[in-house]
Amino acid sequence: MIRVRYAPSPTGSLHLGSLRSVIFNWLFARHHQGKFLLRIEDTDLERSKPEHTKAIYSALDWMGITWDEPVVIQSERTSLYQQYLVKLLIEKKAYYCNCPVQLDLATATDYRIYDRICRNKNLTSGAIRFKLPENFAQNNQVSTSANNLTSINFTDLVYGPISFELNQLDDFVIARADGTPMYNFAVVIDDHEMAITHVIRGEEHLSNTPKQILLYQAFNFKTPEFAHLPLILGRDGRKLSKREAAVAVEDYRLKGYLAEALFNYLVRLGWSHGDQEIFTRLELIEFFDLDHVGKSGSIFDLDKLTWVNSTYLKNYAAQQLLDLIVRDLDQDYLTKFQLFQATQILALLELYKARVKVLTELAEIVLALDQAPVTYNQAELDKWVAPNFSELKTQLNQLILNWENLANWSAPEILNSLKQLCVQASLNLPDLAHPIRLALIGHTASPSIAELLAIFPKSEVIARIQKLIKS
Numbered sequence: 341m342i343r344v345r346y347a348p349s350p351t352g353s354l355h356l357g358s359l360r361s362v363i364f365n366w367l368f369a370r371h372h373q374g375k376f377l378l379r380i381e382d383t384d385l386e387r388s389k390p391e392h393t394k395a396i397y398s399a400l401d402w403m404g405i406t407w408d409e410p411v412v413i414q415s416e417r418t419s420l421y422q423q424y425l426v427k428l429l430i431e432k433k434a435y436y437c438n439c440p441v442q443l444d445l446a447t448a449t450d451y452r453i454y455d456r457i458c459r460n461k462n463l464t465s466g467a468i469r470f471k472l473p474e475n476f477a478q479n480n481q482v483s484t485s486a487n488n489l490t491s492i493n494f495t496d497l498v499y500g501p502i503s504f505e506l507n508q509l510d511d512f513v514i515a516r517a518d519g520t521p522m523y524n525f526a527v528v529i530d531d532h533e534m535a536i537t538h539v540i541r542g543e544e545h546l547s548n549t550p551k552q553i554l555l556y557q558a559f560n561f562k563t564p565e566f567a568h569l570p571l572i573l574g575r576d577g578r579k580l581s582k583r584e585a586a587v588a589v590e591d592y593r594l595k596g597y598l599a600e601a602l603f604n605y606l607v608r609l610g611w612s613h614g615d616q617e618i619f620t621r622l623e624l625i626e627f628f629d630l631d632h633v634g635k636s637g638s639i640f641d642l643d644k645l646t647w648v649n650s651t652y653l654k655n656y657a658a659q660q661l662l663d664l665i666v667r668d669l670d671q672d673y674l675t676k677f678q679l680f681q682a683t684q685i686l687a688l689l690e691l692y693k694a695r696v697k698v699l700t701e702l703a704e705i706v707l708a709l710d711q712a713p714v715t716y717n718q719a720e721l722d723k724w725v726a727p728n729f730s731e732l733k734t735q736l737n738q739l740i741l742n743w744e745n746l747a748n749w750s751a752p753e754i755l756n757s758l759k760q761l762c763v764q765a766s767l768n769l770p771d772l773a774h775p776i777r778l779a780l781i782g783h784t785a786s787p788s789i790a791e792l793l794a795i796f797p798k799s800e801v802i803a804r805i806q807k808l809i810k811s
């Protein structure tokens with residue numbers, strides 16, 4: 341059975357790249373009817389913060405991503421790591437070191453290969469280093485020359501065959517002097533204990549993989565398969581950064597992107613299924629595979645995400661949109677309306693959903709309709725109202741009178757009444773419709789005038805028209 345995991349470190353907000361790793365793991369598990377697990381990697385006690393863990397849960401919840409077994413929390417497993425550290429020490433595959441070291445070797449700019457000075461000191465405290473093997477049993481993951489290990493080889497499921505020269509590695513630190521395990525150590529213990537079959541993660545971890553493979557071999561654990569995912573890039577070809585676009589998942593929720601749209605966009609960013617752009621989640625589960633994950637970094641394209649988002653918005657039912665507005669954007673949204681009831685709000689959402697790109701925009705537009713406009717677009721007033729103001733006033737008053745006799749305040753009847761008046765007064769429909777739009781919403785950009793009017797109470801429409809006429 342396939343078992344994968346997402347293993348975030350709660351040291352910052354959840355980044356788009358991390359979210360894509362979660363999604364790929366989740367789809368891979370669901371496609372193969374395997375298990376998707378969650379592990380919080382919080383052994384760096386200084387940098388790990390509960391609010392970041394909360395943000396991870398809330399982003400996964402927003403995405404509708406569920407995990408199949410209780411969450412594994414590394415800070416609760418200290419004694420487990422301890423046992424395995426002791427095992428390596430006893431087997432002389434690791435040793436204590438009291439050199440002043442920069443532990444975060446991956447990011448250290450003055451990185452130098454450690455000179456192994458403590459290897460034979462037989463210290464009994466300090467940081468713990470893994471002893472790079474010299475005479476390693478020959479197997480398919482190591483190349484040897486005259487019995488000496490020279491390189492570590494593995495086949496990445498995205499990048500293909502990868503080889504690391506052993507002389508690029510050093511006796512890396514696996515536990516800090518305070519006993520807390522380092523990432524490369526804890527990840528191997530946990531992936532083994534959790535019986536992970538496939539490690540699918542960002543390319544930035546590629547250089548950790550040989551160290552992890554060495555640990556798997558030192559413990560005689562079965563090594564999982566590895567798949568590293570290319571980075572998400574900015575337009576400058578470098579890792580997407582805050583300078584270019586929001587990188588925190590939470591920001592997209594607040595800006596009115598739909599979880600499904602972001603999910604769809606992120607999957608396509610780095611994976612393809614022919615030319616198809618829009619997928620249902622079930623389709624993604626059915627089609628997803630690692631074979632079609634691209635090897636090169638993908639450039640984040642906000643315009644395309646926004647296009648995907650507007651496509652989803654169009655296809656959502658108004659009730660779904662309303663639920664999302666209340667859940668994700670504004671709990672009190674409905675209480676802010678004075679004029680419209682829920683059914684009218686739903687009708688307005690339906691009418692406007694194809695005209696917007698993000699949910700925030702839709703929520704704002706519909707809420708704004710609730711109040712009579714305070715100002716009118718001046719250029720449009722000059723064009724549609726000012727030139728024949730007195731005739732227009734007469735025509736609008738006539739229209740109001742005609743509306744008194746309408747059997748039904750419905751879109752077809754309203755449209756009929758508008759057309760009739762246009763014929764009588766030799767007007768084109770926009771000559772009448774645009775002034776009405778201005779009266780109703782302050783500008784002329786709106787969906788079908790009759791459909792819009794029909795959602796408003798007749799009395800409110802009349803009041804807004806009279807307000808314009810008197811202005």
Ligand code: GLU
Nearest residue numbers: 347348349381527541545
């Ligand atoms: N905790 C690591 C991170 O957040 C991921 C480790 C892994 O997937 O192996 O980048």
